[in-house]
Amino acid sequence: MTSRRNFLLGIAKGMGGLVLPAFFRTSEGQYLLQTLATKEDVTTNEDFWATIRQAYIISSTLLDLNNGGLSPQAKVVQDALERHTRLSNEAPSYYMWRVLIKGRERVREKLAELAGCAKEEIAINRNATEALGMVILGLDLAPGDEVVVCKYDYPTTKHAWLQRERRDGIVLKWVDLDLPNTDEDALANAYIDAFTKRTKVVFITHMLNWSGQILPVRKIAQVARDRGIQVVVDGAQTFAQIQFSIPDLACDYFGTSLHKWLGAPYGTGMLYVKRDKIASLHSLFGHPASEETKISKFEHLGTRSFAVEQAIGQAIHFHEMIGMERKEKRLRYLSHYWVERVKDLPNIKIHTPMQAGLSCALVLVDVKGKSNSEIHSFLDRKKFIHTTTTDIGALKGIRISPNVHTSTNDLDRLVQAFKEFCK
Ligand SMILES: Cc1ncc(COP(=O)(O)O)c(C=O)c1O
Incomplete structure (x- = not known):
């Protein structure tokens, strides 16, 4: 770990003279560039996505799972x-x-x-x-x-x-x-x-x-x-x-x-x-x-x-640096990650087809017998997890939409919240 860090710091120093946004001159930024260059499948590589997260200034306390509403801008975008x-x-x-x-x-x-x-x-x-x-x-x-x-x-x-x-x-x-x-x-x-x-x-x-x-x-x-x-x-x-x-x-x-x-x-x-x-x-x-x-x-x-x-x-x-294919795979993986852990809890109903091609980052989940406001306010007030609700025709529930800055640890927090709520 230390040697990888030193190695990357060395590269970062070497590239210091280039006109790179500040983040990409940090060791994390350099790690990101290196990993991107290898073309390895990073879908489940939490280290990789943790470095992507560093490119944002997102809340360290509120968990924002309403990225389908609006997404945060990476720091390079805010700087520009x-x-x-x-x-x-x-x-x-x-x-x-x-x-x-x-x-x-x-x-x-x-x-x-x-x-x-x-x-x-x-x-x-x-x-x-x-x-x-x-x-x-x-x-x-x-x-x-x-x-x-x-x-x-x-x-x-x-x-x-x-x-x-x-x-x-x-x-x-x-x-x-x-x-x-x-x-x-x-x-x-x-x-x-x-x-x-x-x-x-x-x-x-x-x-x-x-x-x-x-x-x-x-x-x-x-x-x-x-x-x-x-x-x-x-x-x-x-x-x-x-x-x-x-x-x-x-x-x-x-x-x-x-x-x-x-x-x-x-x-x-x-x-x-x-x-x-x-x-x-x-x-x-x-x-x-x-x-x-x-x-x-x-x-x-x-x-x-x-x-x-x-x-x-x-x-x-920034979007091209991650790459559309990588991003889509990661977003779908994140949706599957939490859905797999929540779907068999008592009274849970998933209103989104999970097959590739039929959905990606947005998934609607309901808890039978509970109103939207009961579920939403539990997540919001008790767990500090931001989501949005749906109530139209046959679709009722809480819409969850992670993004490239979301980690599986974040989603564990969501899963834990549903476990408590569905008890
Ligand atoms: C499917 C769809 N269409 C249109 C819009 C409107 O987008 P905007 O408010 O950016 O105009 C939204 C926003 O959530 C949307 O989800």
């Missing part, structure tokens, strides 16, 4: 945000609109690389609600046109669709799902069966925030495409949590937040519009006519912080 904000404040209109603005195209390119699409298809904005609102409110739809939506979609997107129904007389066809469900064909058919000759759009949530269930977007989208139905995907919970490329989903539009699984600053989001759909989608706030066919038409949002946008770049670097 602070640097760019300070610079902006030296002469805001100069440094934001003449200097930082130059970095926007590089951020767009990096996001497009992550998404597996062209940079001309990516607009940077403030969150999934804005990205998807841009699509929902911007599509050309006439009274009587049908849109297939789901009872388990996220509230802000449902509100936007309901507003269109009230204002424009479109008809919403609500899909109900039998959840949890491991039958992808049955899930896809629930949507496909709702298609009629009048269906113009299908809206699909890639991963349900309520339970973490992943829906078979591609299966639904392929049928929709064949029938000339446009496909909008809510990827707020999947982007940077699980590995996929947006074009592989066969959708026309995709919206996500970047402050969840990418760990970018709060108030960052992204909209994908398939190249051939840009011209026909209206932008929410208007745009110059010369931008009709350009993705930039969706970025006329007025003044917002370019410091925040620039720090997305650091979040991407």
Whole structure:
């Protein structure tokens, strides 16, 4: 142990002259870089993930298991945000609109690389609600046109669709799902069966925030495409949590937040519009006519912080350092870790299918006979474990979502809490 430490300290000193963020000049940071270089499977390597944890400033007392709500930013991201904000404040209109603005195209390119699409298809904005609102409110739809939506979609997107129904007389066809469900064909058919000759759009949530269930977007989208139905995907919970490329989903539009699984600053989001759909989608706030066919038409949002946008770049670097495949495997391992230890306790019901491909970091657990507030307040007040609750249709319980900074020791604390609660 000592010799490994000395060895790594030696490397750290040797690399001290390089422009590395402070953390990566520490022995822990060097260990991390070394392990990453070996390409070994680190899914269960707690030493490795302990060093990742050091890249964050997370609470040492409160255990945050609601990373599906919002994720913390790594220190390198917080540092970048602070640097760019300070610079902006030296002469805001100069440094934001003449200097930082130059970095926007590089951020767009990096996001497009992550998404597996062209940079001309990516607009940077403030969150999934804005990205998807841009699509929902911007599509050309006439009274009587049908849109297939789901009872388990996220509230802000449902509100936007309901507003269109009230204002424009479109008809919403609500899909109900039998959840949890491991039958992808049955899930896809629930949507496909709702298609009629009048269906113009299908809206699909890639991963349900309520339970973490992943829906078979591609299966639904392929049928929709064949029938000339446009496909909008809510990827707020999947982007940077699980590995996929947006074009592989066969959708026309995709919206996500970047402050969840990418760990970018709060108030960052992204909209994908398939190249051939840009011209026909209206932008929410208007745009110059010369931008009709350009993705930039969706970025006329007025003044917002370019410091925040620039720090997305650091979040991407950090995410890429861990690697999507490693991250997804670890997140799924963490979910399995606690579920395996809790699932057979008295009255426990897991509402999330645990098969790979059907879920990842978000899992919904219930204790039969107990209200959400009883379970939640026990975890929150007695155990200082932060979670969130779900209560919609067939899904009721506590949603648990660890992240790359969560250790198995943390999850032992959760397991212990459930053991006490279920006694
Ligand atoms: C599935 C889903 N869609 C949309 C959103 C909205 O995200 P935001 O509040 O960042 O706009 C969330 C947030 O939790 C979500 O889980």
